[in-house]
Amino acid sequence: MICPNCERSLLRKERTGNICSHCKRRYALDPKTNSLRLNDLRVRRITATLTDNGRVQVAPGQLWYALSRKRIREHEFAPGxxxxxxxxxxxxxxxxxxxxxxxxxxxxxxxxxxxxxxxxxxxLGAGRGIPPMTRGDFRSSALAEWQEVYGSLPPGVIDDSGRPWPRRPADAPPPNAVLVCPDPSIAAFLAADGLPDRHGIALVQGPEHVRALLPALPPRGPVLVLHDADAHGELLLRQLRADLSGRPVVDAGVSLRTIRGLPKAVAYRDPTRKPTAEEMGRLAALDEFTAEELKWIGQGWRFPLVGVPPVRLLAVLDRLARQIGRRVDAERRRAAEVGFMTWPGAAKDGPDPVGGR
Structure with missing residues (x-):
């Protein structure tokens, strides 16, 4: 491997304990000692690509997927x-x-x-699509080693280990829409970019947080749902549509049917999140999925939000949020014109807000 500090080529015996025998400086990751075969130079290169050379910030989950794609494709049961x-x-x-x-x-x-x-x-497919390093292990091992050596996360990577869903101040203006996003990495990514504040959108974790915001929403203010392309994501969308009957619930997540047709979209399997028989029964009862799609979902395959290129995800959500903002502003203007938002008695000395009728 190449030393990330002095850029000398190192044999295995020349880098004992992750210390370069030439410059005597320590590095974080050795491809021979981690299952993703990571090294510091590759992490920096992939991070620069994800962040569009520093234009945006990304979260650990997005970095994990970008570093895992190649290994997910290659990984096999009992290699060698x-x-x-x-x-x-x-x-x-x-x-x-x-x-x-x-x-x-x-x-x-x-x-x-x-x-x-x-x-x-x-x-028979045993081991196929299972990442050699889980998302949790990536945080507790690879990123932990990086932080120990360099004192911080890789440049452009933000911390999502706290509560990334921003709390709305009590005196905040009413939101134009609610954005449901269960993934902490994506929530941290959107909050860091300022998308919720920029478009007047309330970013929340799940359905239980939506109802508290409904009274503040405009009558047709939509609820947007960001979700993974898997059983849990599809059921989350249907649950919100059933709970919020009469209010627009927009699918802003990853489309299962679209993503399965894209060769560069690398799906993976998470044995800990394989859908239950009850969940598969609910999906089948919807009569919205083909037999092949149900089989794919039932085997635990999924495509995560963290797999969507960050710049592309921001562009799509920005465009959608602008459309919603224009529509909500138009509705509020019409409401004001007919006196919907006029305080009783405020127009006694002026023109009748409903046209003198």
């Missing part, structure tokens, strides 16, 4: 084990034959059966 088991079976068989150790044939058989089992498991 099948070949080793086949080779071991051959060596043990020769030993048993020429060394007249017939009992070793049993060992050879076990190794051969293991190799065949691994091959069959791979054919």
């Amino acid at each position: 084990c099948a070949g080793g088991a086949f080779a071991g079976a051959g060596i043990v068989s020769l030993w048993a034959i020429f060394g007249e150790a017939s009992f070793m044939l049993y060992v050879s058989g076990i190794l051969l059966a293991t190799a065949i089992g691994i091959r069959i498991a791979r054919r």
